Amino acid sequence: MSSIIKIAVDAMGGDNSPQKIVNGIIHHHKSNKNVFYKLFGDQNVIKNLIDGKLDNSNYDIVNTIEKVSSEDSPLGGAKKGKNTSMWLAVESVKNKDCDIVISAGNTGALLVISKLNLKMIENIDKPALSALWPNKKGMSVVLDLGANIECSSKNLFDFSIMGASLYKSLYPSEMPKVALLNIGSEELKGNETIKETFKILNEKKNNDFNFAGFIEGDELMNGNVNVIVSDGFTGNVALKTAEGTANFITSELKKALSGNLIGKISSLLNIINLKKFKKRLDPRLYNGAIFIGLDSPVVKSHGGTDFIGFSNSLDVCCRIIKGNLIEKIKENIK
Numbered sequence: 001m002s003s004i005i006k007i008a009v010d011a012m013g014g015d016n017s018p019q020k021i022v023n024g025i026i027h028h029h030k031s032n033k034n035v036f037y038k039l040f041g042d043q044n045v046i047k048n049l050i051d052g053k054l055d056n057s058n059y060d061i062v063n064t065i066e067k068v069s070s071e072d073s074p075l076g077g078a079k080k081g082k083n084t085s086m087w088l089a090v091e092s093v094k095n096k097d098c099d100i101v102i103s104a105g106n107t108g109a110l111l112v113i114s115k116l117n118l119k120m121i122e123n124i125d126k127p128a129l130s131a132l133w134p135n136k137k138g139m140s141v142v143l144d145l146g147a148n149i150e151c152s153s154k155n156l157f158d159f160s161i162m163g164a165s166l167y168k169s170l171y172p173s174e175m176p177k178v179a180l181l182n183i184g185s186e187e188l189k190g191n192e193t194i195k196e197t198f199k200i201l202n203e204k205k206n207n208d209f210n211f212a213g214f215i216e217g218d219e220l221m222n223g224n225v226n227v228i229v230s231d232g233f234t235g236n237v238a239l240k241t242a243e244g245t246a247n248f249i250t251s252e253l254k255k256a257l258s259g260n261l262i263g264k265i266s267s268l269l270n271i272i273n274l275k276k277f278k279k280r281l282d283p284r285l286y287n288g289a290i291f292i293g294l295d296s297p298v299v300k301s302h303g304g305t306d307f308i309g310f311s312n313s314l315d316v317c318c319r320i321i322k323g324n325l326i327e328k329i330k331e332n333i334k
Contacts, residue, residue, distance in 0.1 A: 003034055005036070006035075006099050007038065007099065007314065008093055008098035008100070009021060010040055011040055011061075013105020013106065013110075014104025014105055014302075014303035015104075015303055016306075018039075018045060018046050018049060020306055020307045020310055021039070021310060024307040024309075024310030024314060025039075025310075026050070026054055027307055027308065028315065037054075037059040038097065038098055039062070040088045040089045043061045064083050064088060067085045068086045068110075072109055074108030074109050077108070077109025077110075085105075086106075089101050090110075090117045091117055094296065100298075100321055101299070102288075102298075102313060102314065103298075103301065104301035104303050104310060107303075110291075111291060114294055115127065115294070118296050121293055121294065121330055122330070123158075123333050124158050124293045125158065126155050127291050127292060127293030128144040128158075128292055129143065129235075130143035130162070130292055131290070132286045132288070133220070138171075139286075140225065140228055141166050141176075142228045143162070143229060143230075144159055145235045147291070150231065150233075151231040156180065156194070157197055162292045162293060162333075163176070163229055163292075164178055164332070165328040167226055168323070169319070169322075169324060169325040169328055170320070176227045177209065177210045177211075177224070177227065178211050178227040179225040180194055180215065180229050180230070181214075181217070181220075181229065181230035182214040185214045185215070190214070194214075197229075208328075209227065220238065220242070284305055287309040288301060288312060
């Protein structure tokens with residue numbers, strides 16, 4: 001692997017692009033000098049935004065004015081052809097011109113285009129959408145978050161291996177602890193698929209992670225496990241519920257601390273702790289979902305994030321490549 005990490009960037013995906021994409025790259029490069037960015041999008045617009053802010057030797061622009069919009073269906077986005085910024089960015093990873101691809105664009109279209117261009121890792125049937133979640137003790141990897149509504153026990157077993165490999169690539173010094181998201185912690189709880197997965201994980205001892213059994217929804221943030229596995233339907237509901245709860249708590253706290261004089265005085269007295277609280281729940285710090293199971297890594301930045309959030313997703317790209325994620329999955333899935 002080259003010491004220079006080459007990231008293919010769909011510069012036209014997401015809100016306020018390519019402005020936030022370029023600003024995110026500039027911000028990211030300040031602390032990551034060994035990264036080369038290959039941007040796909042409207043060259044004239046991108047050039048005007050990046051000129052004088054990043055040395056020419058650190059980036060390249062592949063010109064295209066065609067893009068996938070957020071309104072496109074997954075298949076509709078793919079059918080726009082092979083000259084969209086998203087397709088060309090994914091194709092550059094397929095052709096080994098870049099190490100990893102990132103887009104803040106249409107999630108469904110990115111998954112379809114990635115599956116059309118990239119092969120599955122041998123012995124894996126379905127890719128999964130994974131992301132980092134904060135917990136009381138650090139971070140957790142959670143998957144699947146919506147790529148697969150229905151899953152077999154083999155799929156969930158594969159997700160366990162892929163999730164553990166992802167965690168290990170991001171946090172090399174820690175041992176992954178895997179749990180299955182379920183309606184109860186007892187072995188008899190849940191549907192037949194998840195009970196069968198429990199049995200498989202219990203019987204197949206793995207040196208790369210520890211299996212911790214079932215976990216319930218109210219335990220997701222405890223930090224007792226760091227890889228949480230579910231089917232895409234359950235995982236997506238859990239994700240949206242967690243996001244909504246965090247937004248509710250933040251807005252209610254802000255309202256309580258700014259609604260009257262006592263609240264304002266209290267907020268001034270606790271300014272340091274409030275800043276810590278705000279930072280802990282800042283979704284920009286955890287931006288960057290990962291499609292895993294394909295033979296090249298694909299990262300999805302949230303479309304509504306700002307340049308700080310996009311910069312953090314670029315950092316996830318670097319950590320994935322440095323941690324040899326694909327090689328870890330291939331080795332562990334045998």
